[in-house]
Amino acid sequence: MTIALRSPRLVLREWRDEDYEPFAALSADPHVMRFYSRPLADRAASDAWIHRMRQHNDEHGFAYWAVELPEAAGLIGAVGMSRVSSPGLPFAPAVEIGWRLAPAYWRRGYAVEAARAVLDDAFGRLGLEEIVAFTVPANEGSRRVMERLGMTRNNSDDFDRPSLPEGHALRRHVLYRIRRRRPHP
Numbered sequence: 001m002t003i004a005l006r007s008p009r010l011v012l013r014e015w016r017d018e019d020y021e022p023f024a025a026l027s028a029d030p031h032v033m034r035f036y037s038r039p040l041a042d043r044a045a046s047d048a049w050i051h052r053m054r055q056h057n058d059e060h061g062f063a064y065w066a067v068e069l070p071e072a073a074g075l076i077g078a079v080g081m082s083r084v085s086s087p088g089l090p091f092a093p094a095v096e097i098g099w100r101l102a103p104a105y106w107r108r109g110y111a112v113e114a115a116r117a118v119l120d121d122a123f124g125r126l127g128l129e130e131i132v133a134f135t136v137p138a139n140e141g142s143r144r145v146m147e148r149l150g151m152t153r154n155n156s157d158d159f160d161r162p163s164l165p166e167g168h169a170l171r172r173h174v175l176y177r178i179r180r181r182r183p184h185p
Contacts, residue, residue: 003057005065005117012065012079012114014057015050019066022075023050026102035139037161037170056082062126064098067114069105077101079114081122081131088162091175094132095122099145111145119149123180130180134159134173143174151176 005012024046026032033040040046057063064080079099084092097118099111122128133151135142146153157175164171 005121007113007117010114011068011070012117015054015066019075020047035136037164076105080118090159091132095128097131097133112148115149130177132177134175136170137174146176151178
């Protein structure tokens with residue numbers, strides 16, 4: 001089954017072979033990747049990430065989708081969800097939402113618009129109850145997206161990434177949550 005999500009300005013779709021090169025360029029941008037604890041070091045790592053998303057979609061029916069701006073731009077980034085089951089994360093297992101867009105498309109509302117389409121799919125078609133998002137405290141742009149989506153943060157949920165050593169600048173993370181809204185009886 002092929003899945004494509006649409007928003008007023010964007011198409012979120014499954015990955016195509018022609019997405020590998022532009023996604024590798026996006027993932028090689030140090031400004032885009034500055035808050036990632038494990039940046040995609042090279043083209044092979046970027047290609048492997050897309051391959052994992054394709055597998056994740058095959059297994060779970062969702063993943064990070066390729067995002068395009070029809071009639072204006074091809075691939076502008078990736079927005080979607082993945083299962084988080086890392087040992088040591090206090091909120092796992094969970095489903096995480098996230099986004100990575102090329103800087104030319106920042107501050108235009110695309111991340112929020114695409115993420116809303118993903119949340120609608122998560123709570124509708126997939127019937128999920130809760131979605132989380134997390135980042136380092138300094139990532140104000142992503143935190144604003146989380147808040148615009150209606151996600152909330154409880155300071156007691158903040159955590160340290162167990163895979164990063166004490167003192168690492170990206171070890172501390174803030175956690176945001178959003179739950180499916182139930183219709184009123």
